Amino acid sequence: MTVWLRGDHLVRHRGPVARRPDERVLLVEAESFARKLPYHPHKLTLVFGAMRRLRDELREAGRTVHYRQVGTFEDGLTAHFETHPDDRLVTTAPQADGARERIESLVSDAGGTVEFVPDERFCCSPEQFDEWAGDGRYRHENFYRFMRRETGYLMDGGDPVGGEWNYDDQNRETPPADWSPADPPSFDYDDIVHETAAWVEQTFAGGYEDPPYGGDWADPEPFRWPVTRRQAVRALDHFVTHRLADFGPYQDAMRGGEWAMSHSLLSTSLNLGLLLPDEVIERAIEAYEDGSVPLNSVEGFVRQVLGWREFMRHVYRREMPDLATANQLGADEPLPELYWTGDTDMACLSDVVDGVRERGYSHHIERLMILANFGLVYGVEPAQLNRWFHAGYVDAFHWVTTPNVVEMGLYGAGVFATKPYAASANYVDKMSDYCSGCPYYKTKTTGEGACPFNALYWDFLDRNEDQLRSNHRMGLMYSHVDNKDEEEWNDIRERADEIRTLAERGDL
Ligand SMILES: Cc1cc2nc3c(=O)[nH]c(=O)nc-3n(C[C@H](O)[C@H](O)[C@H](O)COP(=O)(O)OP(=O)(O)OC[C@H]3O[C@@H](n4cnc5c(N)ncnc54)[C@H](O)[C@@H]3O)c2cc1C
Ligand code: SF4
The missing domain is CATH 3.40.50.620 (HUPs)
Incomplete structure (x- = not known):
């Protein structure tokens, strides 16, 4: 054996x-x-x-x-x-x-x-999930509470520690101008890792015919991820000691030049099995119990690992193979080349794509609200964006990338997402500092220099109206749609077409 x-x-x-x-x-x-x-x-x-x-x-x-x-x-x-x-x-x-x-x-x-x-990299077994889910539609929040009760993590008898299941209201803050996150950890690699990096470069660089930019991820920064259990444990310690306290309040914030913010950078270690989810969760909870980090941060982190990561794994298991090609909105635009090149004047998109080219990483909100949001309002075919994410990220594996991109990001299937995460420049401006340094005007929807997110956002609501208007969570958005007259709609459609043409030409 x-x-x-x-x-x-x-x-x-x-x-x-x-x-x-x-x-x-x-x-x-x-x-x-x-x-x-x-x-x-x-x-x-x-x-x-x-x-x-x-x-x-x-x-x-x-x-x-x-x-x-x-x-x-x-x-x-x-x-x-x-x-x-x-x-x-x-x-x-x-x-x-x-x-x-x-x-x-x-x-x-x-x-x-x-x-x-059985796979030790997860807390929730297939049998446990299937018994919880039955044949019905699944909601993450219900699953997360189920897992808290099952594991006893952050529970006080039958109630959540602190009295609330989530602290989202404390976890959407914008960091003050003088805030900066602790530096991510760095690791000393031995010859094996250096030799592997050189061999990868020699063997695979530029060696792909499809797509045109494949295999040419620009000029990556030096490699930075844990490759051993010891390094992964050190990464966990570093996160809990230096970054976890700020993880909660700033988890949805984006800032140009701060690629890691206070995120844990633990996804590669969890996905490879160098760290296991229960030990990561328990280490974070210990830090709460000894008073070194606040509850909102620890709960926010536990929600990601015990909730979202486990949930995505089972959604994938249950919804494949259909999920990979799901496209309920019929989006059929090809992926613009700027995802491979980063070549755009849009400050938000170019910074995030450059980060992926350099590091194979961007944090959750950049993935969801910049990269996937742009693909969603632009109308990119979900499978094409999924392929790009799968190729570009160090933590990408089909089981986790697919539900995140196709369903959470592009609302491809409607199996757990209750509405599309579509947003205009207003959101990007609220959650980041990108717009102040961007040549596009965040408040303009049409005309010269108008932010591409704006016209595409309205165009998205317009062209998907048949499917989305009846969704009660979209009511507010459609009340704004109803306030626009025909002339505005003509301008919006014209601008959205122009943006697609610019993107196809590489001039956006
Ligand atoms: C469009 C899109 C694509 C994504 N692709 C991937 C992917 O290929 N691989 C991947 O591991 N995650 C993916 N995610 C989920 C999430 O963005 C990453 O897990 C996270 O950004 C990794 O960085 P971190 O370790 O610093 O995470 P943190 O923000 O510190 O979160 C802690 C941990 O929670 C887990 N987690 C949080 N959110 C999710 C989620 N939605 N799904 C699964 N696990 C989650 C991860 O293990 C992560 O390490 C994607 C999300 C989106 C919106
Ligand atoms: S103005 Fe538009 S393109 Fe520029 S950073 Fe803001 S959201 Fe991005």
Whole structure:
């Protein structure tokens, strides 16, 4: 029997590796995985660097590790079963749609068998979620409260600690001008990680035909993500000690030049299994209990990890394969090239896209209210934006990117989102400092120099009226729609067309 650790399940301190200390371990590093999409080089350095480091750590701890650097998974498994005929692999159940069947058939074609064990990277099992959800539509808030009760996190008997389930009213603040967040942690990498980064650069840069800019993520900053369990634990400590207190109040705020704000930067470690959600949550709660961080920040953070992350995983599991191509609004515009190049005068969009090009990261509100919001009001086909997010982000995996982009960002399916997150410059201006340095006029909707978000926003409401007007959560927006006369609508439609033409030409 062999424990097979796949590249996105690098859990060492629990799961099959810990439970079967005498079994050998298999890791398959397949180049074909890296060629599926024009991934950001930091994503490839992260996954391959973390796999290589884990190989060395396990060997140092006396484990037998077979590390196969091969073209495809088929090659890796064939080589494994040639050396160990009729072996049985034990591996964590995968999240990606159809992956279980693909793995079963690959292993059986290569001459072995495979056993799946539960995924330690989540708190809520499929059975638990399905029992909670039944056949009905699911709401995140109800799920989150269910999980609080199930786990007892931030609970005082049957009631939420502090008396409220959420502190959203305290968590929408704009930081004062003299505020600056603590610097993100940095890590000393050994030769393995440097060599991996160089190999990624040499092997994959510019090596993609589609799309035209794929594989050319500009000039990335140095790699900055934890690749070992030790580094990930340090990242968690750093966050809880220096950033968590401000996480709550400023979690929805954006500021040019502050790419991390007070976000945790823990998604890569959680998604790879270097950290597990329960330990992250418990560490944050401890900090509340010892009085070092306020409840609104800790509750806001627990909501993200215990609520949203778990919820998205199960929505994906239940709604695939339809979710990946869902497009209930019939949006059919191609993804503008500016998502790949960052080449636009729009200060908000260009800053956020540049950040993705440099770091493979932007925080949640930039993803939702700048990148996805622009795609939504512009009318980008959801699957195209999903592909871009999947390629560009260090923390992107199909199970988490898809529900976030297709459903939360672009309102593609209506399975849990109750309305589209469409917003104009008014929102961007309220939550950021971008507009003050932008050549576009935030208050203008049409005419020369008008902010593109404005005309596109109204055009979005207009062209999707049949589907959206009856939604009671859109009532206020449609009351503003009704206040516009025909002449205004003509100007808005004309400006929206002009913006699409400018974007297609690369002149926006
Ligand atoms: C359009 C769009 C695309 C996204 N794509 C991804 C993705 O590919 N991978 C990914 O991990 N997250 C994705 N998210 C969710 C969220 O934006 C990121 O998890 C978060 O920004 C990661 O940064 P952080 O670790 O600093 O998070 P923090 O803001 O510090 O939040 C703490 C943790 O909560 C979890 N979390 C928070 N919100 C979500 C959510 N909506 N879904 C799942 N987990 C959540 C993450 O594990 C995160 O590390 C996306 C959100 C949107 C709107
Ligand atoms: S004016 Fe418009 S384009 Fe410019 S930063 Fe504000 S919202 Fe973005």
